[in-house]
Amino acid sequence: xxxxxxxxxxxxxxxxxxxxxxxxxxxxxxxxxxxxxxxxxxxxxxxxxxxxxxxxxxxxxxxxxxxxxxxxxxxxxxxxxxxxxxxxxxxxxxxxxxxxxxxxxxxxxxxxxxxxxxxxxxxxxxxxxxxxxxxxxxxxxxxxxxxxxxxxxxxxxxxxxxxxxxxxxxxxxxxxxxxxxxxxxxxxxxxxxxxxxxxxxxxxxxxxxxxxxxxxxxxxxxxxxxxxxxxxx
Numbered sequence: 001x002x003x004x005x006x007x008x009x010x011x012x013x014x015x016x017x018x019x020x021x022x023x024x025x026x027x028x029x030x031x032x033x034x035x036x037x038x039x040x041x042x043x044x045x046x047x048x049x050x051x052x053x054x055x056x057x058x059x060x061x062x063x064x065x066x067x068x069x070x071x072x073x074x075x076x077x078x079x080x081x082x083x084x085x086x087x088x089x090x091x092x093x094x095x096x097x098x099x100x101x102x103x104x105x106x107x108x109x110x111x112x113x114x115x116x117x118x119x120x121x122x123x124x125x126x127x128x129x130x131x132x133x134x135x136x137x138x139x140x141x142x143x144x145x146x147x148x149x150x151x152x153x154x155x156x157x158x159x160x161x162x163x164x165x166x167x168x169x170x171x172x173x174x175x176x177x178x179x180x181x182x183x184x185x186x187x188x189x190x191x192x193x194x195x196x197x198x199x200x201x202x203x204x205x206x207x208x209x210x211x212x213x214x215x216x217x218x219x220x221x222x223x224x225x226x227x228x229x230x231x232x233x
């Protein structure tokens with residue numbers, strides 16, 4: 001049974017005494033993203049392209065090319081840091097043991113899986129969005145557990161992880177959507193605090209969503225919809 005209140009309550013208990021690393025991770029990742037989106041970085045990147053070999057520069061002569069390449073670079077880096085963070089939240093959800101900054105660093109070992117999973121999920125969500133916005137939103141929630149599966153089960157293929165995500169979210173996509181909306185008050189608090197609240201909002205929401213993932217997976221296994229063997233390879 002999907003119970004968002006329980007997942008959020010557990011998130012607070014799981015983070016109690018262990019807020020330091022999640023908050024620090026959020027700070028570091030926010031700074032990285034701000035750097036990638038800063039005007040100075042954009043100018044530096046464009047200047048770098050301009051001094052490349054003339055043949056390459058001719059191919060990449062249009063401003064739209066620079067913009068698209070910059071966007072792709074930022075997106076790939078964001079995938080990498082997202083999966084590094086999820087590595088920590090999975091550990092917090094599985095054990096009451098302390099977490100360390102090294103756990104976050106170890107999460108960067110998932111960079112290749114993070115990029116592939118992020119691109120694969122984004123591609124399919126985009127394709128469904130071409131039909132209309134509603135199918136895109138529905139598929140977003142259908143694929144939403146892929147990143148957790150890829151992080152926790154590192155021998156699981158990206159395509160199989162997405163299929164399992166579709167299976168375990170069947171009948172729960174609306175509940176996941178409502179759970180997302182339930183954090184709107186926290187989002188407003190972040191805005192009112194000039195963004196400072198994000199350092200607690202992101203860990204709290206991610207931890208609660210991690211708990212929802214575990215519950216969806218556990219329920220699917222208990223109902224025989226998937227088996228433990230499905231999570232291998």
